[in-house]
Amino acid sequence: MTQPATAPTVAAEAAGDRSAATLVLQxxxxxxxxxxxxxxxxxxxxxxxxxxELVAIIGxxxxxxxxxxxxxxxxxxxxxxxxxxxxxxxxPLWERGGQSALARFRRERLGYVFQSGNLLPALxxxxxxxxxxxxxxxxxxxxxxxxxxxxxxxxxxxxAGSRPGQLSGGERQRVSIARALVNEPAVxxxxxxxxxxxxxxSQDVVALLAEQCHERGVAGVMVTHDxxxxxxxxxVLEMVDGRLSPASA
Amino acid sequence: xxxxxxxxxxxRGRFGLMGVVIALIAVLMVMxxxxxxxxxxxxxxxxxxxxxxxxxxDEGTKTDNAFSRSVVDGEQLAAWRDQPDVEAATPIGxxxxxxxxxxxxxxxxxxxxxxxxxxxxxxxxxxSGLGAPAGIVVSETLRSxxxxxxxxxxxxxxxxxxxxxxxTQGQATFGHVDVxxxxxxxxxxxxxxxxxxxxxxxEADLAGVDADHASxxxxxxxxxxxxxxxxxxAVAAADAAAGTTTMTLVESFNASxxxxxxxxxxxMIQWFLYAIGAxxxxxFFTVWTIQRGHELAVLRAMGASARYLVRDGLTQAGILLVxxxxxxxxxxxxxxxxxxxxxxxxxxxGPIAVAxxxxxxxxxxxxxxxxLRVTRIEPVTALGGAR
Ligand SMILES: Nc1ncnc2c1ncn2[C@@H]1O[C@H](COP(=O)(O)OP(=O)(O)OP(=O)(O)O)[C@@H](O)[C@H]1O
Ligand SMILES: [Mg+2]
Numbered sequence: 360m361t362q363p364a365t366a367p368t369v370a371a372e373a374a375g376d377r378s379a380a381t382l383v384l385q386x387x388x389x390x391x392x393x394x395x396x397x398x399x400x401x402x403x404x405x406x407x408x409x410x411x412e413l414v415a416i417i418g419x420x421x422x423x424x425x426x427x428x429x430x431x432x433x434x435x436x437x438x439x440x441x442x443x444x445x446x447x448x449x450x451p452l453w454e455r456g457g458q459s460a461l462a463r464f465r466r467e468r469l470g471y472v473f474q475s476g477n478l479l480p481a482l483x484x485x486x487x488x489x490x491x492x493x494x495x496x497x498x499x500x501x502x503x504x505x506x507x508x509x510x511x512x513x514x515x516x517x518x519a520g521s522r523p524g525q526l527s528g529g530e531r532q533r534v535s536i537a538r539a540l541v542n543e544p545a546v547x548x549x550x551x552x553x554x555x556x557x558x559x560x561s562q563d564v565v566a567l568l569a570e571q572c573h574e575r576g577v578a579g580v581m582v583t584h585d586x587x588x589x590x591x592x593x594x595v596l597e598m599v600d601g602r603l604s605p606a607s608a
Numbered sequence: 609x610x611x612x613x614x615x616x617x618x619x620r621g622r623f624g625l626m627g628v629v630i631a632l633i634a635v636l637m638v639m640x641x642x643x644x645x646x647x648x649x650x651x652x653x654x655x656x657x658x659x660x661x662x663x664x665x666d667e668g669t670k671t672d673n674a675f676s677r678s679v680v681d682g683e684q685l686a687a688w689r690d691q692p693d694v695e696a697a698t699p700i701g702x703x704x705x706x707x708x709x710x711x712x713x714x715x716x717x718x719x720x721x722x723x724x725x726x727x728x729x730x731x732x733x734x735x736s737g738l739g740a741p742a743g744i745v746v747s748e749t750l751r752s753x754x755x756x757x758x759x760x761x762x763x764x765x766x767x768x769x770x771x772x773x774x775x776t777q778g779q780a781t782f783g784h785v786d787v788x789x790x791x792x793x794x795x796x797x798x799x800x801x802x803x804x805x806x807x808x809x810x811e812a813d814l815a816g817v818d819a820d821h822a823s824x825x826x827x828x829x830x831x832x833x834x835x836x837x838x839x840x841x842a843v844a845a846a847d848a849a850a851g852t853t854t855m856t857l858v859e860s861f862n863a864s865x866x867x868x869x870x871x872x873x874x875x876m877i878q879w880f881l882y883a884i885g886a887x888x889x890x891x892f893f894t895v896w897t898i899q900r901g902h903e904l905a906v907l908r909a910m911g912a913s914a915r916y917l918v919r920d921g922l923t924q925a926g927i928l929l930v931x932x933x934x935x936x937x938x939x940x941x942x943x944x945x946x947x948x949x950x951x952x953x954x955x956x957x958g959p960i961a962v963a964x965x966x967x968x969x970x971x972x973x974x975x976x977x978x979x980l981r982v983t984r985i986e987p988v989t990a991l992g993g994a995r
Contacts, residue, residue, distance in 0.1 A: 425991045434909060434988040459913060462987075466911020473990055477906045479611070481618035486610075493610055494912045522618070542911075550991055 380407035381578035382431060382546045387440035389426050389601075400426035401437070402601035406580075408546070413572040413579035415589050417606060418598035424582040425550060427598065431580060432469055432548045433461050444468050445545050466495045470539030470577070472549040472568070477535065478523040484510060484534045485519040488541050495542035506537075513537040513567055529560035536567060540575065547572060549581040558587060565591045612924035626892045627932035630971065633885045634936020635943065637967060640881065641959045642944050644874040646952030651870065652861045654718065654747070654782035659727055661829040661836060662843070663700075663860045664688055664852035671855070674863035675702040675782075675823055680852065682820035687850035688827060693835035693842065698726035699822030701795035704785055704865075706764040713753050717746070717761070718782040721795020721822065728826055730789045732774030738791050742808035743773035745789040747780035752950065761788075768803040770794075783865035784952075793817055825852065878963070882970045890974030893925060897981045901989075908987035917982040925975030929968045937964055 389401035400423040408414050416424050429435035430442060436453040443449070445468065452460050478487055488506035496504075510516045513533040523531055532552050539547055549568060553561035565581070565588040572579040581592065589595050595606040616623050649656075665678035680699065688697040701721030708714055722728040724738040730745045731737070735757045738745060746755065750772075755761075759772045770790065780787040790798075793814040797803045804813060829835035834842035843854050855863060862868045897904070904917060937960060947953040 429988050429991055432909070432991075434991065462908070462911045462913050464911075465909065465987075469911075471906075471909055471990070473906060473909075477902070477990065479615075479903055479907075481611070481615040486614060490610055490907075491910060494907065494910055494916065 380409050381445060382406070382408040382580065383441075383443040384427075384431060385441045385443075387430055387437045387442060389423070389430055389435065390438045391426065399601050401430060404440070404601070404603045406431075406596070406603060408578040408580055410545075410576040410578055411573050412593045413569045413581060413591075415592035415595045416580065416582045416598055416603070417584070417586070417589070417595060422598040423601040424598050426601075427603070428548045428550055428580065428582060431546070432471060433465050466542060468545050470542065470544035470547040472532065472535045472539050472547070472552050474551050474554050478531055478538075480523055483520050483522055484515055484526070484537075487534055487538050491538045491541040506541075509537045509540060510534075512540075512571070527560075528555045529564055532556065532564045533567060536564070536571060540571060540577075543575070544577060547577045547579040549579065551582055551584060553583060553585045553588060561585055561588050562591070569593070609920065609923050612920045612927065616924060616927060622896075623928060626889070627928055627935070629888055630885065630929060630932040630967075631936035631939065633881060633888075634933045634964065634967060635940040637878065637881055637963050638937055638940025638944060638955070638960055640874060640878050641963050642940075642947070642953045642955045644871065644878075645954035645956050645959065647870050647874065648861075648867075649779055649954050650781050650784045650952040651867045652782065652864050653778075654720065654780040654787035655857065655860060655864065657778070657780065658826065658857065659828065660826045660857050662827045662838075662854050662856045663863075664697075664825040664827060664847070664850060664854045665823075665863070667847070667851045667853050669853055671859075671862050672868065673865055674855070674860070676704065676865070678823050679821050680823070680825055684850045684852055685820075685822075685825050688825050688846065688852070691835070691846050691849075693830050693833035693846070694827055695830045696727055696828040698723055698728055698826050699792060700728055700824055700826050701792055701799065701821075702782070702823040703795065703799050704783060705798070707761045707770075708764070709753065709755055710760045710762075711754055713755075715750065715753050715755070715761070716785040717788040718785045719744075719795055719798065720782075720787055720789050721792040721799075722789060723792050726826075727828060730774070730776050733777035735772070735774030737774055738789060740771070740773060741791060741794055741811055741814050742770050743791075744770045745774035745776060746772055747786040747788075748775045748777060749779050749781065750786045751775070763798065763803075766798060766801065766803050767805040768798055769806070769808045771808065783867075792822065796821065827854070882966055885967055886970040886974035888974075889925065889929065889971040890978050893921070893975045893978035894981070897921065897978050901985060904982050905985050905987055905990040908982075908985055909990035914983040918979055921979035921982065922972065922976060925972055925979065926968075929971040929975075933964050933967050933971075 384404050384406040387401055387404040390397055391400045392398050418424055430437050433449055441448060441450055452464055482490060485506045488509060489504060492504040507516060510519050513536050515530060515533045518530060552564055556564060568579060569591045596603050597606040665674045666680050669678040685697060685699055688694055703719045705717050705719055707717055729738055732745050755772055757772055761770045794809055796817050796819050797809055797813060803809050838856055847854050907917060944955045
């Protein structure tokens with residue numbers, strides 16, 4: 360595990376070291392749609408993300424950013440190429456066609472932060488985390504889980520009893536981040552977390568994401584349209600027409 | 609369970625509305641149950657309480673209204689008495705008549721003509737039993753018409769006068785008409801049209817009747833015999849020997865006027881109600897599941913198994929159905945207690961329990977169809993962009 364304080368530099372140095380990476384995509388291609396409407400959403404994508412590193416992905420609409428998250432997040436099978444998380448190659452999971460094996464992999468290894476509005480309206484912040492814990496720990500449901508430390512970590516300790524409807528967009532995303540960390544994931548996949556937030560709020564949320572990735576040694580991939588927040592990330596990659604390259608700017 | 613309960617309390621407005629609909633269905637179900645129980649009692653309570661295994665009707669009698677269609681004679685009776693499975697056999701005469709009491713009240717009566725010393729003879733709870741040629745023992749329910757011991761009842765047309773000498777305990781009705789037990793000989797006199805007009809029949813009148821007919825033969829089987837267990841082969845053999853068609857006591861309910869049509873109609877309404885309940889609950893949970901499509905996709909993406917979500921959804925439906933069916937049944941029982949006297953309404957625990965369980969199970973089936981949609985939700989749709 361990387362030391363929290365030195366995480367960015369270590370991650371940057373290790374960028375070429377495939378074996379140490381948590382998430383590795385190799386020559387990944389994804390074709391979506393069929394017949395005339397067939398689109399190559401991902402085209403020969405190579406990506407390594409190291410523990411404690413938050414990688415930002417930018418790019419125009421339709422470039423394939425969400426497709427990348429889907430493939431990396433065991434939500435879509437790549438047409439070709441391979442995806443590896445820690446020592447698990449996802450290929451065999453897809454080949455065996457086991458939705459339950461994939462679901463199990465997702466709840467054990469991956470964390471997701473989606474665009475705003477993906478919390479359950481009926482649950483308080485603490486219950487959002489408790490539900491995630493129940494989903495992640497099929498058998499150990501009786502074990503007591505305390506959501507408070509995680510809520511404190513994202514600065515939401517004082518709103519543990521509030522439902523999404525009573526929270527601001529930024530607060531909701533903080534709860535989402537805490538929820539995504541409940542299962543102590545190896546990889547955190549984040550889709551436009553600041554889409555509904557103002558500038559200051561966006562900075563806070565991305566800073567929190569980077570901080571949590573560093574502290575917990577999680578490999579983070581964040582898709583964003585928001586160029587103001589890129590300074591908070593360890594690396595910025597640009598996706599154009601399904602191809603990934605280091606950001607020019 | 610975790611999510612189910614929290615959603616129930618969070619969206620209590622929506623679930624409350626659904627619950628009210630379920631409760632109303634349950635109220636209606638209790639009302640229907642009470643009504644069909646009441647109608648059954650009104651139709652056949654006079655038969656229900658008889659200590660009879662089966663009735664033998666004349667061979668080939670149509671089930672509908674068999675009691676008033678059938679005519680059996682002494683030979684058929686003797687044939688049944690010879691059957692080893694038969695402990696006792698006695699004739700019964702059935703006739704529905706219009707009458708007027710001595711204070712001018714018009715009443716309808718089903719006259720059950722029975723032998724005074726047979727097992728069909730009524731045990732009066734008030735007054736005396738059968739014996740006098742003109743003495744009848746009537747259903748207690750007739751008291752509401754002002755009938756008392758000593759009331760003289762004059763039959764229409766024949767103008768025969770009969771006197772109430774006793775009351776049976778509880779309701780005894782047949783085809784929605786109160787039962788009046790009369791001596792079999794008196795029944796024969798009346799049905800043959802030989803009864804004296806404007807007077808009570810006397811011993812002498814009865815002695816003049818030369819007939820051995822009745823409507824049916826009431827049978828008491830030897831306990832444990834083939835007849836007692838309703839063995840169709842044994843019954844068919846005995847029927848062939850006696851030239852009769854036999855129905856068990858419960859089958860004979862269908863032979864009372866209108867019984868089959870009434871019970872079928874009510875049963876049909878009840879099944880429609882169940883179907884409506886299942887459809888409404890199914891529609892509600894379909895909308896509810898579709899509405900939460902994105903939330904459910906997020907949960908699936910987080911790795912929740914479809915089974916977990918289906919179980920949670922069914923638990924939710926189960927809690928809703930059980931709670932509000934119970935509320936509806938309670939309200940229905942309360943309303944049932946307020947039913948006016950004389951209304952054919954009778955609540956029994958058994959049928960209401962069965963109906964409640966059916967309502968809940970069919971509701972769950974409806975919900976299941978809706979909730980199973982979560983298995984078709986693609987986890988990838990949790991991502992905003994990718995479809
Ligand atoms: N299910 C699908 N069927 C057909 N085409 C699809 C499907 N999903 C994605 N695409 C196409 O694949 C390409 C990449 O889509 P993707 O959603 O990954 O883009 P994106 O970079 O996330 O865009 P945005 O910034 O608008 O979210 C687009 O051209 C899109 O139209
Ligand atoms: Mg997208």
